[in-house]
Amino acid sequence: xxxxxxxxxxxxxxxLGDSGVGKTSLMNQYVxxxxxxxxxxxxxxxxxxxxxxIDDRLVTMQxxxxxxxxxxxxxGVAFYRGADCxxxxxxxxxxxxxxxxxxxxxxxxIQANPRDPDHFPFVxxxxxMDLEQNRAVSSKRAQTWCQSKNNIPYFEVSAKExxxxxxxxxxxxxxxLARESQDSQDFPDFPDQIRLDPNQNNRQQxxxxxx
Amino acid sequence: xxxxxxxxxxxxxxxxxxxxxFSDDQILVDALISQALEDKIxxxxxxxxxxxEQINIAIAACKEKLREFSLQATPVGTPTDDSGHSIKKLLVxxxxxxxxxxxxxxxxxxxxxxxxxxxxHTFVLQxxxxxxxxxxxxxxxxxxxxxxxxRCRACGMRVHEKCAEDxxxxxxxxxxxxxxxxxxxxxxxxxxxxxxxxxxAECEHPLSYDSGPSDEPRLCELTGLYYCPSCHWNDEWxxxxxxxxxxxxxxxxxxxxxxxxxSVTQHKPLIAMLDTNPRMFALHSGLKKVQRFRKxxxxxxxxxxxxxxxxSLRILQYLRQHxxxxxxxxxxxxxxxxEIALGGLCRELEDIHTVFRRHIEDECETxxxxxxxxxxxxxxxxxxxxxxxxxxxxxxxxxxxxxxHKACYEKAQSCPRCERxxxxxxxxxxx
Ligand SMILES: Nc1nc2c(ncn2[C@@H]2O[C@H](COP(=O)(O)OP(=O)(O)O)[C@@H](O)[C@H]2O)c(=O)[nH]1
Ligand SMILES: [Mg+2]
Ligand SMILES: [Zn+2]
Ligand SMILES: [Zn+2]
Ligand SMILES: [Zn+2]
Ligand SMILES: [Zn+2]
Ligand SMILES: [Zn+2]
Ligand SMILES: [Zn+2]
Numbered sequence: 001x002x003x004x005x006x007x008x009x010x011x012x013x014x015x016l017g018d019s020g021v022g023k024t025s026l027m028n029q030y031v032x033x034x035x036x037x038x039x040x041x042x043x044x045x046x047x048x049x050x051x052x053x054i055d056d057r058l059v060t061m062q063x064x065x066x067x068x069x070x071x072x073x074x075x076g077v078a079f080y081r082g083a084d085c086x087x088x089x090x091x092x093x094x095x096x097x098x099x100x101x102x103x104x105x106x107x108x109x110i111q112a113n114p115r116d117p118d119h120f121p122f123v124x125x126x127x128x129m130d131l132e133q134n135r136a137v138s139s140k141r142a143q144t145w146c147q148s149k150n151n152i153p154y155f156e157v158s159a160k161e162x163x164x165x166x167x168x169x170x171x172x173x174x175x176x177l178a179r180e181s182q183d184s185q186d187f188p189d190f191p192d193q194i195r196l197d198p199n200q201n202n203r204q205q206x207x208x209x210x211x
Numbered sequence: 212x213x214x215x216x217x218x219x220x221x222x223x224x225x226x227x228x229x230x231x232x233f234s235d236d237q238i239l240v241d242a243l244i245s246q247a248l249e250d251k252i253x254x255x256x257x258x259x260x261x262x263x264e265q266i267n268i269a270i271a272a273c274k275e276k277l278r279e280f281s282l283q284a285t286p287v288g289t290p291t292d293d294s295g296h297s298i299k300k301l302l303v304x305x306x307x308x309x310x311x312x313x314x315x316x317x318x319x320x321x322x323x324x325x326x327x328x329x330x331x332h333t334f335v336l337q338x339x340x341x342x343x344x345x346x347x348x349x350x351x352x353x354x355x356x357x358x359x360x361x362r363c364r365a366c367g368m369r370v371h372e373k374c375a376e377d378x379x380x381x382x383x384x385x386x387x388x389x390x391x392x393x394x395x396x397x398x399x400x401x402x403x404x405x406x407x408x409x410x411x412a413e414c415e416h417p418l419s420y421d422s423g424p425s426d427e428p429r430l431c432e433l434t435g436l437y438y439c440p441s442c443h444w445n446d447e448w449x450x451x452x453x454x455x456x457x458x459x460x461x462x463x464x465x466x467x468x469x470x471x472x473x474s475v476t477q478h479k480p481l482i483a484m485l486d487t488n489p490r491m492f493a494l495h496s497g498l499k500k501v502q503r504f505r506k507x508x509x510x511x512x513x514x515x516x517x518x519x520x521x522x523s524l525r526i527l528q529y530l531r532q533h534x535x536x537x538x539x540x541x542x543x544x545x546x547x548x549x550e551i552a553l554g555g556l557c558r559e560l561e562d563i564h565t566v567f568r569r570h571i572e573d574e575c576e577t578x579x580x581x582x583x584x585x586x587x588x589x590x591x592x593x594x595x596x597x598x599x600x601x602x603x604x605x606x607x608x609x610x611x612x613x614x615x616h617k618a619c620y621e622k623a624q625s626c627p628r629c630e631r632x633x634x635x636x637x638x639x640x641x642x
Contacts, residue, residue, distance in 0.1 A: 044517025046577050064580065067517075074510045074600045074612060075517065079580030103635055110586060110631075113594070 009059040011176040012082055014112075016066055016104045017089035018097040022127040025159035026089065027065050030169045035160050042067035044075050054173050061173055080112035084176035085121045090142075092126045092156065093134040101145065121175040122152045125168055130158040240273070240301050247272035266313045270306055277302045327361060327375050331382030332368060334361035334375045347467065348374035350441050366471045380413065383471035392476070394451035394545070396487050399435025404428055412436035413468060432463035433473070446470040449549050455488050458495050460552035473545065480535040480542035497551045504560045505540050507601040511567045512537040514578045521578065526570060529563045571599060586627060587619035 015023045024042050028034050031048045047064045064079050080086075086108050090097040105122065114120045126142055139156060146152040153175070155168040251268050277299060327334040339355045346353050346360070348370050353360045359372035365384030386392065409418050416439040418428040429443035430436075432450050447462035448470055454460060465473065484491065484498075492499050508530070515521035530536055533547070550556040571578040579597060588594040598605050598614050606620035607613070613628045620626075 045580050046517065046519060074513045075581040076583030076614060078582035078584055078597050081584060111584065
């Protein structure tokens, strides 16, 4: 606000987790302050953006909502690249969604290919905490997992009741911002889209139809 | 119209500087129209003016005003230039709106006109304008000015009002649009007049080469049978079987029933070319290219249905009459095969392919996000190249559909992602 003109940061955040854990709901609750009980499967990956103040900085969060790309033929996960933070989400009433967290994390690290995988910022969200009576994964168990992964921050949230969603995303933005300012020094590791364009144009010329 | 006015006002409210100018012009256009309407109604006080007439009057008034504006050539840069321009635009918009309303009104009225249904045809009463056609029931001329006549909305057959009920031929649309309809892929050999007992294959009129023009036998290349001159007008059309087997687009003589059938089905995706004549894809370079584009279109569709930008651009509409290309990769329409055989279609599809590619690869962040990076690459440059399933020189894992450079995949000989999955599965089953 009073800190003078500074570069407006764009933070790229990816939400991963099994289908049905509430990724789309969490994003909608955070960005649009809305929740719908109707289940509408997401197809492919898409992002929403939201401007937020972190301390004295205005940052734009670009949040990528995802859906099982691997089940939907021909869609890849190129969007993992250049992420500033990866949000892993599971459903506290569904233990399979918790067990699959390792795969989500591993796949993310392989595809995103960050410079320092051990210190890449992850955040874990245990969603649907409003359904306490159906809980299948204890907070303790989740916390232990987080500790084993280099102390990933953990939040229990409810997209439905808007519990902790705002503060979790604030923490996510903060982690991503820390990451982003680090990156400005060692940026070359992240492919930027502009640099890729000349390649694409070349290939386009080669692939023409001669009839 | 009211909705449109609201929109214009909404627009001007946002842009406060042009507010007064905009709304003045709007009032001017509305005043112009109501003046024209009042004039006309005063002229004929005895009868009410219906909506269609109102629209016609309003359109005429707008056009007249527009002509006045065009005649007053205003030098560029004068202060009036700008406002004249905006009134002109409003007038043009108004004419377009009124035209649309008129069209809707006329469509609705046409539906109300009594339709006659006979043998599957939907005969709609026609106007007296144009040249005089021939009735397909009695073969007599239809004298439009003095005889009522009808045309089938589905197959185009024209008949006298009095002949409609005597029509014997079933409507081609009824046959052609049945869900199990398909073209025969056999080129019909003519069976000969003797086999037909020297009678027209449709109406059984006697046929002979000697007894005058009304008995002349005419061969239909679609059915392989002979017809009388009433049932066969020497129409010509490409024959499906000849396209399927030889990519032969030549029009051949066909009987009226065949012509009507081919005409109603020409844009239906009915020909499973890949099943019927797979060898043609290797032999005919145009067909081969079209098929490759179609394979890509199917993949691109996955990107477009998961992209809200593509949805709001309605990007799949670029395919126009080829929409079925994104339903499956197999079926062709008769018209498409004809176009390909004549050397067309490929160019058109290439343009669409370019538009689609540009959206996914360059213009759309969402679609690009759904691309792939080759994880088998040894070099940084390779690892940072974004790939799509329709990029040249890639390989796709048959099992998990992940995409790699072809060279990288052939070297690795297996998919690392599938391997990781199998490992995890083994791990899980041990637990
Ligand atoms: N009770 C409860 N239901 C939720 C919550 N978040 C999401 N849901 C429901 O879980 C289902 C799946 O949510 P969705 O956001 O589509 O999951 P996604 O597949 O991960 O995007 C929907 O029916 C949601 O209404 C929550 O916090 N509490
Ligand atoms: Mg979803
Ligand atoms: Zn008909
Ligand atoms: Zn007649
Ligand atoms: Zn006949
Ligand atoms: Zn897109
Ligand atoms: Zn590679
Ligand atoms: Zn695989």
